[in-house]
Amino acid sequence: MSVFTTVDSDQLTTFLDQFDCGELVEHKGIAAGIENTNYFVTTTGGRYVLTLFENHGADELPFFLDLMAYLAEHDIPTAHPVPTRDGAYLTELNGRPAALVQRLTGGSLDHPDPAACAEIGRTLARFHLVSADFPEYRAPDRDLAWAEETADQLQGAATDDEKALLADELAFQQGQPRDDLPRGAIHADLFRDNALFDDGRLTGIIDLYYACTDAFAYDLAVTVNDWCTDEHGRSLAAERDALLGAYLAERPFTATETSAWPGLLRAAALRFWVSRMQDKYFPRAAAMTYIKDPTPFRRILEAHRETGEALADWIVDNQPSGVAR
Structure with a gap:
């Protein structure tokens, strides 16, 4: 998770109009990882992760998002994608395919027992x-x-x-x-x-x-x-x-x-x-x-x-x- 494509507050506010998730409070880039652009997004309706896909075309992304939804709906703890008001998991932001998913609680373990x-x-x-x-x-x-x-x-x-x-x-x-x-x-x-x-x-x-x-x-x-x-x-x-x-x-x-x-x-x-x-x-x-x-x-x-x-x-x-x- 890195920031290759910058997203400012105005751009994100417009993007979030597609979703029933409240108004933007703040967003912050995530530096860890190396493949996609990721931001933590907080709105008046909840906490999310925004991903802009840097290396995948829009045609291959439904597999990932559908799998995440499928697993979450079968009680595997994964982040369910947030659908737009039209029911789509995948949309676009700053010329990149983009998705908004639920932000889960907790943190990673450096030294798991x-x-x-x-x-x-x-x-x-x-x-x-x-x-x-x-x-x-x-x-x-x-x-x-x-x-x-x-x-x-x-x-x-x-x-x-x-x-x-x-x-x-x-x-x-x-x-x-x-x-x-x-x-x-x-x-x-x-x-x-x-x-x-x-x-x-x-x-x-x-x-x-x-x-x-x-x-x-x-x-x-x-x-x-x-x-x-x-x-x-x-x-x-x-x-x-x-x-x-x-x-x-x-x-x-x-x-x-x-x-x-x-x-x-x-x-x-x-x-x-x-x-x-x-x-x-x-x-x-x-x-x-x-x-x-x-x-x-x-x-x-x-x-x-x-x-x-x-x-x-x-x-x-x-x-x-x-x-x-």
Whole structure:
């Protein structure tokens, strides 16, 4: 969440006339994140988040907004989009597609404890059980083909050891298809800063603008990599056991998912290492922005490459009793 497109009070007042949400009190740009322009908006009718989409066309945005509404209406704590008086979730502001969504209470956790990890694991499993029936489809935009294309772009900027590791991991991932894994709509970016807690209670999962149709176990791997590793890429056992144990209790893995798990953890680490290298070496201009260091995800990737099949063994040993292994 950054500010690439500036919105002043007059522009926002006119924009809000489309909604039944009261009159503008104040708005403030949000600096964290790197993809879209975001503002906190307070009106006489409530508190909201305004997003101006910088990298998505209007034709692909209904998937995100419809998914957010679908999840919220199925008791998954997500921010429901606010419809205009005409019933539309998507509109336009300053030449950008734009949406207004409910602002949830709570804040993110920098260092979640095992209890918080268990809560996110349970909720992500429920998310997947619900989203399996979501009728819309969106292909991943940060898939292996994207990683290979970005790797080519990075050839003139990355260091020799970065390029060597990247080439080796891309070759490995070519042999790790996941089309046969259970799938549906996934979050694809459920990091700690995309979950809100209030007094130990999970109050919201936010920022679904990487959501797509992909393997549920891959989505879990993205989450585990952020929530359950330290700054050196080492697994935090208590946090990992809590998150995975809570997830598996709600949605046990199939045998195919168990076998794929080590490669999925590597694929999830690769995706964020590559995207952060891209942002580091080819930053975009913005009024407010925050570029994240790619080094932690390189360390996570290297740690998963060393750990190997022991990761799948943990899943086998911790599946709920009575579940086929």
